Amino acid sequence: MTDKRCTKKDKQVMTDKKVYKEGQTGNDRQKEYKVGQTGNDRQKVYKEGQKVHIRGAVISSVTKPLDSNLDIIIKDPKGNKLAHYKGVTPNLGVVSTDFKLVNDPAYGEWTIFIMATNTPEITATETFKVEKYVLPKFSVDVTVPSFIKLYPGQNAGILTVDILAKYTYGKSVNGKAIVQVTSNSQHELLEKTLVNGQSSFSFTVTREHVSRWLNYQASVLVRVVEDVTAKVESAEKSVPMFMMPYKITFINDDGSFIYGMPRNIFVKVTDAAGGSIPSAERSALGVSVTFALSKNWVPNADLLPPLTLTMPDTGDVISAHVDIPTRLEMDNQTFSMMAELSYPSTTSQKNEKVTTETEYKYPIGTKTNHGISVGVVGVTNQKSSPTHLGERLSEQLYFPQAVLSRQEINDN
Known part of the structure; x- marks a missing residue:
């Protein structure tokens, strides 16, 4: 004014x-x-x-x-x-x-x-x-699964698309919904009339679809056409697709170890999209960790026995205690480790398996001032490997404060 x-x-x-x-x-x-x-x-x-x-x-x-x-x-x-x-x-x-x-x-x-x-x-x-009066705009809300997973042997799954179209003042839109699901250059198109502003669609997802889709993702494009004005509003979603139902990884690991000192390793097990596994599925899952020495990259159960772990009732991380042999016991060798998750098959009596990538470890010497004591909240602690000869610093987890260069390793 x-x-x-x-x-x-x-x-x-x-x-x-x-x-x-x-x-x-x-x-x-x-x-x-x-x-x-x-x-x-x-x-x-x-x-x-x-x-x-x-x-x-x-x-x-x-x-x-x-x-x-x-x-x-x-x-x-x-x-x-x-x-x-x-x-x-x-x-x-x-x-x-x-x-x-x-x-x-x-x-x-x-x-x-x-x-x-x-x-x-x-x-x-x-x-x-x-200002000139403009017909009220409407919004389109689309609900799709957070992901779709196909078990080995399972040939198809279902992709559901739920649509809700409303004007800004809350009234349902009268019109039609057109849904297009795209996998690379191929499209699948369906059309339905909205009922009270709502409609639902289902698409069959085959294993061939999943392997063909770019980055294992389905692109969902929804267009709603209003009856009276033919006005179109659109919304788009993407749905990750997975060929395996679960995922297993090592976490909090920098690839180093200290001869003769114990340490803990951490294995994380989630569903394919990284979410928590439902309680009903946990008891059927098996987790194991195997080690191989660098001379021939073969296991040596006497020095580094394999670990058999149990999924916790809650949480996604399992902590396992490993006693690292001395330099003399290992004959100056390094080692690698790999974790494996087994789960029931949907098509046979045998279990299916999914593994981590091989993690290679390297020594950083025996200086105790390279390590710090740490704690982990919300994981299951399991002591699975026997104690080797020699004095151990028990009940402490040792991690290097920094990853050393190869020259610094040689200097040790």
């Missing part, structure tokens, strides 16, 4: 933004006028045919209403005067009137001028916009 300075002495104009004073003396310094819109009538955007609610007020410096008549002028964006309310008498200092927009008004910024009838120099202005 803007205002003009009054030229009469001993008066001031106060609007919502600024106060101007002219020639104040004595007690007249307490006299002021507030002119403009008040209350909650400041709607800023109107449509054709709507009413613009206008309220004006003249208030003293102590918020006392003053009985001064007001003139209200309304101009369109081109400056044309479309209404002039003269000498409107206030009620307790407040005047109000309505201005109804025609069905084809000028679009843009309109201006309201409010001034004291007897002293038009005391003026305040306010603006509002008139």
Whole structure:
């Protein structure tokens, strides 16, 4: 809101933004006028045919209403005067009137001028916009599975697509839904009529589809076409596809070890998408870790026996204690390790298996100041390998503070 300075002495104009004073003396310094819109009538955007609610007020410096008549002028964006309310008498200092927009008004910024009838120099202005009415937009919500997994031997799965189309004010959209599922350059297209703004689709996902889809992801494009206006709103989702139902990895491992010192290894087991495995499936899963020495990269159960682990009731990480033999016992060899997860097959009596990549370990010497004691929250601790000859620092987990370069390793 803007205002003009009054030229009469001993008066001031106060609007919502600024106060101007002219020639104040004595007690007249307490006299002021507030002119403009008040209350909650400041709607800023109107449509054709709507009413613009206008309220004006003249208030003293102590918020006392003053009985001064007001003139209200309304101009369109081109400056044309479309209404002039003269000498409107206030009620307790407040005047109000309505201005109804025609069905084809000028679009843009309109201006309201409010001034004291007897002293038009005391003026305040306010603006509002008139915009063309646009049919309400609607939104399209699409629900798809977080992922689809195919067990070995399982040839197909189901991709479900649930659609909900609503206007911004909550009413259901009448129209049709078109769903396109894309795998590389091949498309599968289905169309259905919305019922109460909803529709559901099912697509069969074969193992051939999964192997053909780029990055093992299905692209789902949904378009909803409104009946009356043919307006189209779209939404897109992607669904990861997995050929194996589970995933197993080593975590918190930097590839190093210290001869003659115990340490823990951490194995994480999740579903194919990295989520927690349901409790009902855990008891049927088996986890094992095997080690191989670097001379021929073959296991040596006497020095590093394999570990058989159990899935915890909760959590996804298993911690296993490993006693590392001395340099003399290992004959200066390094070692590698690999974890394996076994689970029931859906097509035979045999178990299926999924493994980690082989993790190769290298020594960083026997200096104890390279290690720190750490703890892990929410994992199952299992001590599975027997203690070798020699003194051990039991019940501590040792991890290097930094990965050393090969030169630093040789220096040790």
